Amino acid sequence: MQTKLSVSHLFKIFGGNISATLQLLREGKSKQEILAATGATVGVQDASFQVEEGEIFVVMGLSGSGKSTLVRMLNGLITPSAGQILIDGEDVAQADKAALRRIRRQKISMIFQHFALFPHWTVADNVAYGLKVRGVPPAQRRARALEVLEQVGLAPWADSLPSDLSGGMQQRVGLARGLAAEPDILLMDEPFGALDPLIRREMQMELLNLQKTLKKTIVFITHDLNEALLLGGRIAIMKDGRIVQTGTAQEIVTAPADDYVAAFVADIDRGRVFTADDVCSAPVTIPLQGTSVRDALRIMEQGGAHALYVMEGERVAGVVTYRDLAASELEGGAAPTTLQQAMITEFPTASAGTSLHDLYGPAGAGLPIAVTDDRDRLLAVVQPGDVLAHLSGDAAPADAAAPAPITEETDDQPR
Amino acid sequence: MISPADLATLPFDDWVNAFVRGWLVPNFRPTFRAAQVPISTVLGWLDTFFRFVPMIVMTAAFAAAAWKTAGRGMAIFTLLGFAFIDMIGLWNDTMTTLAMIVTSVLFCAVMGIPAGILAARSDTVWRIMRPVLDIMQTIPSFVYLVPIVMLFGVGMAPGIIATIVFALPPVVRLTNLGIRNVRGDLIEAAEAFGSTGWQMLWDLQLPLALRTIMAGLNQTLMLALSMVVIAALIGAGGLGLVVNTGLGRLDVGGATAGGVGIVILAIVLDRITQGLAERTNVGKLSLGQALANLFRLRGSSAAAETKKAG
Ligand SMILES: Nc1ncnc2c1ncn2[C@@H]1O[C@H](COP(=O)(O)OP(=O)(O)OP(=O)(O)O)[C@@H](O)[C@H]1O
Ligand SMILES: [Mg+2]
Numbered sequence: 046m047q048t049k050l051s052v053s054h055l056f057k058i059f060g061g062n063i064s065a066t067l068q069l070l071r072e073g074k075s076k077q078e079i080l081a082a083t084g085a086t087v088g089v090q091d092a093s094f095q096v097e098e099g100e101i102f103v104v105m106g107l108s109g110s111g112k113s114t115l116v117r118m119l120n121g122l123i124t125p126s127a128g129q130i131l132i133d134g135e136d137v138a139q140a141d142k143a144a145l146r147r148i149r150r151q152k153i154s155m156i157f158q159h160f161a162l163f164p165h166w167t168v169a170d171n172v173a174y175g176l177k178v179r180g181v182p183p184a185q186r187r188a189r190a191l192e193v194l195e196q197v198g199l200a201p202w203a204d205s206l207p208s209d210l211s212g213g214m215q216q217r218v219g220l221a222r223g224l225a226a227e228p229d230i231l232l233m234d235e236p237f238g239a240l241d242p243l244i245r246r247e248m249q250m251e252l253l254n255l256q257k258t259l260k261k262t263i264v265f266i267t268h269d270l271n272e273a274l275l276l277g278g279r280i281a282i283m284k285d286g287r288i289v290q291t292g293t294a295q296e297i298v299t300a301p302a303d304d305y306v307a308a309f310v311a312d313i314d315r316g317r318v319f320t321a322d323d324v325c326s327a328p329v330t331i332p333l334q335g336t337s338v339r340d341a342l343r344i345m346e347q348g349g350a351h352a353l354y355v356m357e358g359e360r361v362a363g364v365v366t367y368r369d370l371a372a373s374e375l376e377g378g379a380a381p382t383t384l385q386q387a388m389i390t391e392f393p394t395a396s397a398g399t400s401l402h403d404l405y406g407p408a409g410a411g412l413p414i415a416v417t418d419d420r421d422r423l424l425a426v427v428q429p430g431d432v433l434a435h436l437s438g439d440a441a442p443a444d445a446a447a448p449a450p451i452t453e454e455t456d457d458q459p460r
Numbered sequence: 461m462i463s464p465a466d467l468a469t470l471p472f473d474d475w476v477n478a479f480v481r482g483w484l485v486p487n488f489r490p491t492f493r494a495a496q497v498p499i500s501t502v503l504g505w506l507d508t509f510f511r512f513v514p515m516i517v518m519t520a521a522f523a524a525a526a527w528k529t530a531g532r533g534m535a536i537f538t539l540l541g542f543a544f545i546d547m548i549g550l551w552n553d554t555m556t557t558l559a560m561i562v563t564s565v566l567f568c569a570v571m572g573i574p575a576g577i578l579a580a581r582s583d584t585v586w587r588i589m590r591p592v593l594d595i596m597q598t599i600p601s602f603v604y605l606v607p608i609v610m611l612f613g614v615g616m617a618p619g620i621i622a623t624i625v626f627a628l629p630p631v632v633r634l635t636n637l638g639i640r641n642v643r644g645d646l647i648e649a650a651e652a653f654g655s656t657g658w659q660m661l662w663d664l665q666l667p668l669a670l671r672t673i674m675a676g677l678n679q680t681l682m683l684a685l686s687m688v689v690i691a692a693l694i695g696a697g698g699l700g701l702v703v704n705t706g707l708g709r710l711d712v713g714g715a716t717a718g719g720v721g722i723v724i725l726a727i728v729l730d731r732i733t734q735g736l737a738e739r740t741n742v743g744k745l746s747l748g749q750a751l752a753n754l755f756r757l758r759g760s761s762a763a764a765e766t767k768k769a770g
Contacts (some may be wrong), residue, residue: 118650122648122651146654146655147654148654149652150654153650154653155649155652157645157648161648161649162649163663164668174650175654176654177663178653178654178655179654222653232652248573264634408714
């Protein structure tokens with residue numbers, strides 16, 4: 046993959062003497078100290094990151110941490126105080142007005158928290174705005190607007206006014222307006238922040254859905270951690286204008302860089318971060334043919350397991366539980382039961398990428414969950430207890446998973 | 461008691477005299493004379509046109525406009541009011557006054573709206589413009605009548621210039637206000653899509669500020685009407701002259717008739733323009749449409765008649 050957007054050592058100081066403030070920052074003074082001493086507000090300090098083509102890069106942080114400032118520097122709405130922003134090798138931070146206009150018209154669109162639709166124009170005219178600015182003739186831009194509206198499911202509303210639409214629909218228009226100009230990069234500043242939770246969820250799904258075909262490079266601002274987890278490949282966490290950690294959701298949750306990040310991810314929906322892969326263990330199996338009930342019981346007793354997967358060649362035939370087998374042993378003295386009879390064939394399965402969230406239901410059945418690959422071969426099993434322990438966050442991450450040594454290392458890192 | 465006047469007296473009036481009579485008038489009189497040409501031209505056209513259109517047609521046009529913008533009651537008032545003016549023999553004077561008012565408002569709009577736009581775009585321009593507008597509004601109009609006569613002479617055009625000085629501030633102020641009040645995130649959005657300053661002005665700022673600008677024009681119109689009598693002192697004709705003549709001859713009847721004419725005209729114009737401003741529903745109208753409406757009501761009579769309310 047190719048780097049689309051590369052930001053290095055980006056600063057934004059509001060007010061005051063910029064070079065003096067940069068000097069203070071270099072001396073390690075904090076945002077608060079600088080504000081008290083010079084009256085200058087540090088918006089963003091020393092931000093560096095790269096966004097690959099087609100990636101959704103999420104920026105998170107508390108209110109006032111500089112997210113909006115950061116994202117507005119990317120399209121030059123705010124002029125950086127220092128640093129470099131390369132888009133396809135062109136430095137936005139150094140661009141003059143004409144160059145900035147060209148970049149905004151062709152490469153970058155923005156989607157706003159409060160939609161920012163023009164109230165006096167119809168939905169279609171709003172969507173076509175980027176094209177109008179570029180000088181595309183009316184018939185052509187209307188055609189394109191209708192095409193994009195079709196994509197976001199709003200074609201029937203093309204000639205309504207934005208005020209006739211619900212919040213969720215208005216933001217679809219905002220999204221369509223961003224997409225109509227066919228930019229490479231979408232900047233989204235808390236685009237779903239003003240929507241109620243149900244609609245927000247729907248919009249997130251819609252975005253992911255569109256992204257499958259569009260493959261835009263997206264910089265997505267949010268302060269909803271679960272939204273970040275759902276959308277983001279990589280997440281950058283900001284504090285006082287600094288990016289304190291960049292990484293995937295798993296990386297950040299398992300190894301938070303500092304207390305701020307740890308506090309941030311404390312109330313995370315772990316069920317969405319971790320997958321079956323993180324909690325599974327190597328399966329202990331027995332073949333269907335040639336294993337007696339008594340053998341199975343013995344194996345379980347030795348391994349401390351309360352259920353075993355029964356294999357029929359490469360295929361999983363079913364699962365037997367200690368309780369069932371022991372019970373049948375006790376009563377069936379005369380005619381000894383076979384594994385075949387005691388076996389439960391309706392067993393829960395999952396793939397390695399299934400989130401813990403989705404494992405929660407199957408785990409309720411009490412049976413170990415079979416993790417299979419796309420050809421139905423058993424890769425591992427997930428013990429119900431491990432799902433619950435991991436969801437609550439007190440289990441060591443991936444305690445029984447295959448790459449054991451790595452797990453131990455991450456475990457030792459400070460929390 | 462000691463007072464500053466014991467220490468020194470300043471011949472302030474002499475200074476002003478020296479400045480205006482000694483420097484401004486001899487050097488710039490021709491320039492100022494030339495500057496009033498566009499005003500006289502427009503006024504001439506309008507005056508001819510308004511007098512040319514038969515009274516019945518004019519009244520019908522105004523009544524239709526009043527119906528469309530302010531409702532049936534206002535339409536009836538317009539019919540009765542204009543008929544009354546005609547019956548007391550002041551129709552021609554009223555049309556002259558109307559031509560003057562329209563000319564003043566037209567020039568106020570042509571100068572004031574761009575000035576307001578400039579002021580909205582730059583804090584520095586606004587900082588300079590604001591005290592100037594304050595002075596224009598607070599200085600008693602009699603004070604600048606004298607220099608205006610010296611520079612422009614007497615007549616209709618100087619009267620309109622005095623009117624413009626007095627009536628200009630609201631449209632500048634409200635244009636500035638309307639544009640500055642356009643939501644910041646909309647401006648940001650326009651900018652984020654790479655619009656130029658002109659595109660932003662035309663697509664976003666003017667349409668969204670239109671309602672406020674119209675309110676400003678309405679105020680300007682009312683101020684212009686209130687200058688009618690004063691402007692007549694320096695040779696502007698129309699209803700103002702009727703009032704002044706009545707005053708000079710202690711002719712209570714004549715002065716009252718002129719005054720009533722002004723009041724009827726003021727009420728009609730005020731309601732129509734106010735209705736227009738209110739109907740400039742930001743959600744529904746494009747700038748072009750709204751301006752078309754405006755000119756339909758101002759200018760031609762036929763279009764307003766055919767166009768029904770709704
Ligand atoms: N135009 C400005 N002038 C001065 N200070 C500003 C300006 N814009 C932002 N700031 C300051 O910069 C810091 C970062 O603001 P920013 O809006 O980027 O935060 P944010 O992370 O987007 O917050 P939120 O989640 O509330 O949107 C804040 O301390 C803010 O007060
Ligand atoms: Mg913000």
